[in-house]
Amino acid sequence: xxxxxxxxxxxxxxxxxxxxxxxxxxxxxxxxxxxxxxxxxxxxxxxxxxxxxxxxxxxxxxxxxxxxxxxxxxxxxxxxxxxxxxxxxxxxxxxxxxxxxxxxxxxxxxxxxxxxxxxxxxxxxxxxxxxxxxxxxxxxxxxxxxxxxxxxxxxxxxxxxxxxxxxxxxxxxxxxxxxxxxxxxxxxxxxxxxxxxxxxxxxxxxxxxxxxxxxxxxxxxxxxxxxxxxxxxxxxxxxxxxxxxxxxxxxxxxxxxxxxxxxxxxxxxxxxxxxxxxxxxxxxxxxxxxxxxxxxxxxxxxxxxxxxxxxxxxxxxxxxxxxxxx
Amino acid sequence: xxxxxxxxxxxxxxxxxxxxxxxxxxxxxxxxxxxxxxxxxxxxxxxxxxxxxxxxxxxxxxxxxxxxxxxxxxxxxxxxxxxxxxxxxxxxxxxxxxxxxxxxxxxxxxxxxxxxxxxxxxxxxxxxxxxxxxxxxxxxxxxxxxxxxxxxxxxxxxxxxxxxxxxxxxxxxxxxxxxxxxxxxxxxxxxxxxxxxxxxxxxxxxxxxxxxxxxxxxxxxxxxxxxxxxxxxxxxxxxxxxxxxxxxxxxxxxxxxxxxxxxxxxxxxxxxxxxxxxxxxxxxxxxxxxxxxxxxxxxxxxxxxxxxxxxxxxxxxxxxxxxxxx
Numbered sequence: 001x002x003x004x005x006x007x008x009x010x011x012x013x014x015x016x017x018x019x020x021x022x023x024x025x026x027x028x029x030x031x032x033x034x035x036x037x038x039x040x041x042x043x044x045x046x047x048x049x050x051x052x053x054x055x056x057x058x059x060x061x062x063x064x065x066x067x068x069x070x071x072x073x074x075x076x077x078x079x080x081x082x083x084x085x086x087x088x089x090x091x092x093x094x095x096x097x098x099x100x101x102x103x104x105x106x107x108x109x110x111x112x113x114x115x116x117x118x119x120x121x122x123x124x125x126x127x128x129x130x131x132x133x134x135x136x137x138x139x140x141x142x143x144x145x146x147x148x149x150x151x152x153x154x155x156x157x158x159x160x161x162x163x164x165x166x167x168x169x170x171x172x173x174x175x176x177x178x179x180x181x182x183x184x185x186x187x188x189x190x191x192x193x194x195x196x197x198x199x200x201x202x203x204x205x206x207x208x209x210x211x212x213x214x215x216x217x218x219x220x221x222x223x224x225x226x227x228x229x230x231x232x233x234x235x236x237x238x239x240x241x242x243x244x245x246x247x248x249x250x251x252x253x254x255x256x257x258x259x260x261x262x263x264x265x266x267x268x269x270x271x272x273x274x275x276x277x278x279x280x281x282x283x284x285x286x287x288x289x290x291x292x293x294x295x296x297x298x299x300x301x302x303x304x305x306x307x308x309x310x311x312x313x314x315x316x317x318x319x320x321x322x323x324x325x326x
Numbered sequence: 327x328x329x330x331x332x333x334x335x336x337x338x339x340x341x342x343x344x345x346x347x348x349x350x351x352x353x354x355x356x357x358x359x360x361x362x363x364x365x366x367x368x369x370x371x372x373x374x375x376x377x378x379x380x381x382x383x384x385x386x387x388x389x390x391x392x393x394x395x396x397x398x399x400x401x402x403x404x405x406x407x408x409x410x411x412x413x414x415x416x417x418x419x420x421x422x423x424x425x426x427x428x429x430x431x432x433x434x435x436x437x438x439x440x441x442x443x444x445x446x447x448x449x450x451x452x453x454x455x456x457x458x459x460x461x462x463x464x465x466x467x468x469x470x471x472x473x474x475x476x477x478x479x480x481x482x483x484x485x486x487x488x489x490x491x492x493x494x495x496x497x498x499x500x501x502x503x504x505x506x507x508x509x510x511x512x513x514x515x516x517x518x519x520x521x522x523x524x525x526x527x528x529x530x531x532x533x534x535x536x537x538x539x540x541x542x543x544x545x546x547x548x549x550x551x552x553x554x555x556x557x558x559x560x561x562x563x564x565x566x567x568x569x570x571x572x573x574x575x576x577x578x579x580x581x582x583x584x585x586x587x588x589x590x591x592x593x594x595x596x597x598x599x600x601x602x603x604x605x606x607x608x609x610x611x612x613x614x615x616x617x618x619x620x621x622x623x624x625x626x627x628x629x630x631x632x633x634x635x636x637x638x639x640x641x642x643x644x645x646x647x648x649x650x651x652x
Contacts, residue, residue, distance in 0.1 A: 275634035277601040308601035312649030323638030
């Protein structure tokens with residue numbers, strides 16, 4: 001993995017992925033006690049940054065291999081990204097999704113033309129199912145984060161942030177990233193280390209699923225105790241990736257951890273102040289900027305709002321609880 | 327009013343107003359039966375395009391006049407735009423708002439540092455109140471639409487659309503604009519007539535408040551019967567402006583009319599498919615693309631999503647009713 005792969009992915013994504021805006025609000029600045037800049041990847045195609053990695057991977061494949069189709073396992077955002085990237089390349093996609101994935105994510109993935117196989121997140125291994133189907137049907141597996149071209153695609157978020165932050169005269173010491181397996185975090189970290197080494201990239205995770213934060217602190221991979229139990233479905237992964245962890249260890253600073261409740265509050269704040277829809281897992285970075293301010297270095301802060309695929313019932317309950325609190 | 331004023335406004339807005347993205351979704355394309363491109367002005371500072379016109383007007387004032395402060399009357403979006411533009415220019419703002427304006431709009435305008443005077447939308451004339459205070463206190467009135475520099479600022483939305491549509495290979499015959507007094511519609515119409523004369527600009531209004539549609543059909547200004555009664559508060563104006571109507575008459579094609587219920591549906595669709603928050607009045611143009619498709623010329627269509635300042639209760643009810651319907 002290196003910066004050249006990210007630059008190459010940027011070229012392949014041009015005209016296909018969206019350049020998402022870097023948003024801000026004086027009201028959020030006041031809540032956070034500093035200027036906060038929000039990279040709104042929720043506005044990316046399929047509602048999350050995952051489309052970048054998926055497009056990067058599918059577009060990098062040899063035509064002869066690609067035409068046999070692709071396969072992915074995902075709680076929903078990588079699923080939708082791969083489904084749309086495959087569809088727009090004219091090839092088939094099979095996606096393995098957990099039975100407890102948000103309904104919207106399963107429906108969207110199917111509507112984007114993918115074939116869906118459901119599995120039990122607790123009892124079954126998606127990796128095993130994926131490898132078996134991949135072998136049986138000649139499909140190429142596109143892993144959600146431990147895959148160089150996926151990491152390269154996610155890294156293009158970092159390239160855009162560097163450019164946009166310059167235009168807006170942002171002087172940030174910390175860039176906070178919603179972190180699951182670490183594909184986005186490691187890709188962005190490589191880009192930032194290359195072009196803006198003064199900015200520290202920091203993963204943000206939900207309470208109880210802070211495997212990356214713990215692993216970075218310990219210097220070795222540490223697994224989460226539980227397999228499920230957070231509303232942040234998009235970033236509940238068992239442990240950092242074999243490929244992403246060494247990158248994060250090299251380039252990232254200490255992780256931050258936020259509660260599910262802080263995510264709900266942040267969803268209500270992003271609704272009223274930025275006019276964007278965030279899912280819980282896409283809200284953790286902004287949540288940490290607002291609710292963990294003492295743990296963040298002084299100065300402006302940049303956060304990635306990574307996705308917005310949230311069932312309307314959960315979104316409504318966030319608004320009902322906190323819509324008038326901030 | 328001419329294109330040079332819009333180009334000049336663009337220069338004054340650079341670095342202050344946000345270049346908002348032109349969004350799309352395969353799901354919305356399917357609902358509309360064509361490609362739909364959504365200019366997301368809900369992502370503009372203060373949550374609506376109104377910041378552009380406000381910044382344009384405040385930045386165009388002579389310094390000696392500006393320092394005495396500005397005054398505006400508005401149901402809330404122009405209010406917030408003027409409040410922030412004044413604040414960022416270091417001058418005071420007094421805003422006259424109807425008592426029935428959404429709570430969020432009143433709160434935000436106050437939080438942006440403006441002084442608020444409330445009036446009764448039915449019994450009192452905001453124009454009369456405004457002119458009196460303006461005279462008494464030496465404040466410069468910035469009208470919400472019948473003001474050349476405001477129209478020029480709103481017209482910059484059209485300049486951006488032309489550029490972005492070119493990048494995305496959009497081939498549209500209709501550009502649909504949420505229309506109240508006609509400031510946005512007339513500004514955009516001048517820009518489009520100059521740079522993309524093949525695109526027809528069409529105002530969109532809520533049922534019962536289709537004064538522009540009726541006036542365009544009659545060739546003369548026709549007032550609405552009622553003063554209130556639509557959820558589309560942002561675009562419920564008594565009649566087209568004296569300045570904006572001749573421009574719309576010269577450059578615009580027939581108007582379109584949508585129901586409040588279609589606006590609620592569209593808010594739910596924009597939530598789930600674009601991840602943006604729309605207020606009812608900011609949703610009418612997209613609503614017409616989806617629910618009035620037979621009345622729109624064939625080919626791609628571009629719509630402006632003009633604002634997103636909606637109280638959370640109303641937004642929740644839109645999601646509850648229609649969140650799972652599309």
